[in-house]
Amino acid sequence: MTISDGTIAPRNWKSVFRHDVPASLVVFLVAVPLSLGIAVASGAPVAAGLVAAVVGGVVGGALGGSVVQVSGPAAGLSLVVAELVHTYGWRATCAITVMAGLLQLVLGGLKVARAALGVSPAVVHGMLAGVGVVIALSQLHIVLGGSPQRSALENVLELPAQILDNHTHAVMIGVLTIGVLLVWGRIPRLRAVPAPLAALMVATLTAAVSGWDLTKVDLKGGFSSVQGPLMPQGDWHAIAGAVLLVALLAGVESLLTCVASNRLHDGPRADLDRELTAQGVANVVSGALGGLPVAGVVVRTTTNARAGARSRWSTVLHGVWVLLFTAVFAWMIALIPLEALAALLLFIGVQMVNLAHVRNLRNHREMPVYFVTLAGVVLIGLAEGVAIGLGLAALLALRRLAWVSVDVRQAGERRWRIVVTGSLTFLGVPRLTEALRGIPAGAAVELDLHLDFMDNAAFEALHTWRLDHERTGGVIDVDEPHAEWYSAAINGVRLFPARIPPRHDRWWLPWAYRRRSRSAEAGGVGSGSYAVIGADGTRHDDISVLCEPQGMPDLLEGMREFQRRTAPMVRPVLHRMARKQSPSHLFITCADSRIVPNIITASGPGDLFTLRNIGNLVPRADAVPADDSVAATIEYAVKVLDVRMITVCGHSGCGAMSALLGEVPDLPALRNWLRHGRQSLARFVAAEPCDDDAGPLDRLCRTNVIQQLDNLRSHPFVDTLVRAGKLELTGLYFDIGAARVHVLEQERFTPVPELRTG
Template sequence: MTISDDALSRRNWKSVLRHDVPASLVVFLVAVPLSLGIAVASGAPVAAGLVAAVVGGVVAGALGGSVVQVSGPAAGLSLVVAELVHTYGWRATCAITVMAGVLQLGLGWLKVARAALGVSPAVVHGMLAGVGVVIALSQLHIVLGGSPQRSALENVVELPAQILDNHTHGVVIGVLTIGVLLVWGRVPRLRAVPAPLAALMVAALTAALTGWDLTKVDLKGGFSSVEAPLMPQGDWHAIAGAVLLVALLAGVESLLTCVASNRLHDGPRADLDRELTAQGAANVVSGALGGLPVAGVVVRTTTNARAGARSRWSTVLHGVWVLLFTAAFAWVIAMIPLEALAALLLFIGVQMVNLGHVRNLRGHREIPVYFVTMAGVVLIGLAEGVALGLGLAALLALRRLAWVSVDVRQAGERRWRVVVDGSLTFLGVPRLAEALRGIPAGSAVELDLHLDFMDNAAFETLHAWRLEHERTGGVIDVDEPHGEWYSAAISGARLYPARIPPRHDRWWLPWAYRRGSRPTHSGDAGSYEVIDAGGAGGGDPDGVSALPGPQGVPDLLEGTREFQRRTAPMVRPLLHRMARKQSPSHLFITCADSRIVPNIITASGPGDLFTLRNIGNLVPRAGAVPADDSVAATIEYAVKVLEVRMITVCGHSGCGAMTALLGEVPELPALRSWLRHGRQSLARFVAEERTEDDAGPLDRLCRVNVIQQLDNLRTHPFVDTLVQAGRLELTGLYFDIGAARVHVLEQERFTPVPELRTG
């Protein structure tokens, strides 16, 4: 568990010594070789990478918004820095870093950090992958004993000649370094030492023992070799663009890493505005001291969290260790061959092309953004590639927002069904008009509008078609389950360009009622009436007519189609998460009566109720004759495997099983056998005195039956044991069908559940 800033007191110093100090040493061992390699790839002095590592640890670590994020020189910025060094020189690049830090401070003060989360991850991952490809191609030439070219394409073109003509000792050192990087992490006993550090140590020792003529890291003077920043000279528009690019790229990478760091620990959540401000302060200090730009880095942050860091002390201390090591052992760093650093960068560049990100993006159809960004970075440049990726992401988002599906199919003789899904804008008008043109004149049309938005052009097209179709004798029933865009436009109501949550005003109706609904055409386009079997308007004073006759018998398959069309898109994410396992909290035992719908009267959803239904909501007593393993097995599975916390028995008014017990059981052998389990309820009913609020014998027996079934549950030893231990609760409900009212059992009496009054 991580330690918050406020919680860090004298009593927590033991936690810092036990967890943060060891973690800081691990991060330090990872940070040193990576900082050296990134400095080389950026064309900057080697000491600049170490300065950025120290400042990123101490300044960004102490001020940052995440307790585990580690900042320092980032490989993703190496291309930008290399271009700036080539254009303006190193000291001017340091000044650009300072100005970028000031800009980040201003953005953090304005609290706009969360806006960075609006950048598509596909663009960010594509950018990093493109940078990785460029780094790998350029460093491969150094590993092979040559020099990198100016562009990725030139590096590819020159690669065959480089492979054929250069076979120096540097190639052996490079191949040896990559070999150690590949093998080191696969040996459990060697994992205590980070693979990058081990690879550079092996390369340095090999070079020292063999005496090969290799290019060594130039770190003469240590930190004293760094130079102060110098104001860049040239076009101020280009300089301002460079400042903006460094600030935004470093800021976005830091903030995305900061968000990802929340998943690595269970401590305080990251404060993004504070993190952006800290990154700005770190870049101001790093640039002023002659260091590389600073950003939050995924590799070091992940290493820090996995090493057991509990507070920001780990990040700060890792910067201190880098400072002490460079000051005291600069001569050790000077023994590292540049070919080994190039091999390390080649390995890092290949790892930046993360196929795991491609798999994650595939399900969201964002792979084109990833590859366009990556290709743009490789072939054109970093800023251009990012701009291309952002542009494509915006176009795809606009396409999704303006996407519309128009499905026209014949539903019977001279009857058609039209389903329109999505956002109906002027972009979808041609498709809509073409689809509607194929519907014969004078036919009956069911028009389902599942719309997130409808603009004026789409409304005018749709409404003009409707008027023309009705003029030729056609009939159109309009249904808008997701928001009344069309109805509101007819009535002149104000339209809000936002997604409206789905309306659930009729989903619970029986099939027959929904099949028989139609617009009243009384001027209110959103009102409906329910027609009876003969097709006339309902005359029921409550607005609901008598049940339709045989011709209104619903089609079960059509009901499943309605589920797939309306409900499935809304519940699919929920059901996907619980597809492998159910964890209901209740076992709900109720009658098989078709009028009882447990999920309606309990307002529950998928995964809440483990339901057992039978005639009369009966629970046979343990050892009862005739035996019923089905009910016992359901209770046993619910209690012992699913570990439900409550068992509810729900009876209802007008129960046919209770009617049979009071009168004569029908001549149905299986039913007669089953109703023997209700004899205890009948005996209890006869023995009890009639109460003042008794509405009749059937109503009283239905309620007594619930109480008796709860007693029957206690005859099962595994149920009774859990009830006595307080790990299982039994409760009773009674549903009055005519009043649509739920009653709860309280001390042998049923009390109506109070209604929630609004207004």
């Protein structure tokens, strides 16, 4: 589906007539009943809802930032409008709408639209749910033949008495309308007609045929009955607050709908600043013409996209159809029972309490914000409920930012481990000091600081405890795997959270380069700093070499670090594959200590079935003497593990290849083993000289990889699978000094390209 941004070439008019015109008719059929219902719920003239629908479609659609978004009167604003109408009157409310539109124009010009996305979705959804509850409670009284009360709480209290009264015709038409709404969309053949329109048509025809005594919609005079704006009288502080509230609520709802519209099509992405400006223009025009405030509406936007709209012409045309319908068929609208519109609004209000949003918020622990906002809107008021929700969301966000976990465990006799995770601020100092108080004097402590921030109060508390503990003979081993807030504070270095370079877990570093901050006082072990020169010639002065205590083997220390740091993360993965392995590759490489297959392939447990030997040699099937060890590994990988690829990886500066070029050391076993490399040496000697800068040793290392791939094909079961396309053989060459992997392509090695950003 190709969606245009609104610029229609002559050849594309066919697409407009084929896709956008039918979609506009569908949206028009949805917009008319919803606009009427929202106008009734807002306490505004019924024609005001239709004016807003026309302006939202034509003006908002033509100027908006989304090609499929449909604007018009929104149910979420009905409570605000109803309060404004009650306080200032309808014409003054139109003036407030005009001023709100002007404010939106200013905000759009200042390019602040994206700031609206910073509002917590829990507040927005809670607000809409609260509005839905209030609408449903008020309209329920109309469905029952009565009148709504001033507040949601009064509506609840008056509901029992309202139910006990006999309102036969009103109740029947309301039940009929809701029944049609529930059933209509479930019948595939009827879905072509929108359910709201069908419900009002059925209710109107039933009321007319039955002659029931019901209240009809008052639309005398059509658009000519609307009146222009009149400046509101009263406290200008309250009026300014009302303008701000209408502008922000309408703007936020429009922008959130605009963002959601991006998921409905694959055309141009929405321009939020343009959308906010368009909403401002639409509200100025709507208020000036006596219409309701305008905002982007999810229901109509979704309907527009699903109906096949491909340009903004669908939105514009739907406004044109509303205008023509009202001008020509206003008498039909006057036949609609008010109780049927109330039932439609009751249904819409219940749908605004979206359980899917509640489930999503529960996963992010934001349900308190949702329910507090909902309760505030229902019990106090819309503005107050939103303000309370925003305040609670800010407090919870601050709490999450200041969250810290302090885990203290005994790791052995007189040895303790403390893990501090999160943001260590003054708010977490009481918890930290309480946990540290339980460490006995003189104990050895492993202190892991997984921190994204540490303020001065937290540093003072932690450092003071450390000094006191060391005075009692204790030894503290401080490790900061992520950001070195503690070390920086000790050294007087000023750090900013946004400027701290990300640090990864250093599991891949050699033992000699593992950095620890150890106490040099009270018998602690010191650290010596060493400069490391990288492959690009850069000097790195921030790598420290750990001076291990006497008698502490590196292997044992490494295992302890694995158990403490890596095992908890990898344990779930290993648990799932504990009984069976299913690697996809057999990786054959050299026993050289500088080659770590999982690093150069970014693989994990269960990915590679690895075979390592000196020189990454694969003896031929007819080799004498035979080498059952290598053959058994290949056989098991191919026939039992069903690997789909065998990779031979050589490397620069290989000692085995160096021995082949020079003199093999007087090591009998090694001399016998290197006999399997003679084919590689012969192939190297027979090859034509190369123009590359590589020396003889590195050229032999690469030639050796190619030869070992040929040796693999000498095993019949390997060759059969390769010919059948069930097994692939690949060659790699690792340049140690440059930390660069080269892949074999048609007897030549090509560096693997790097992914660059920016």
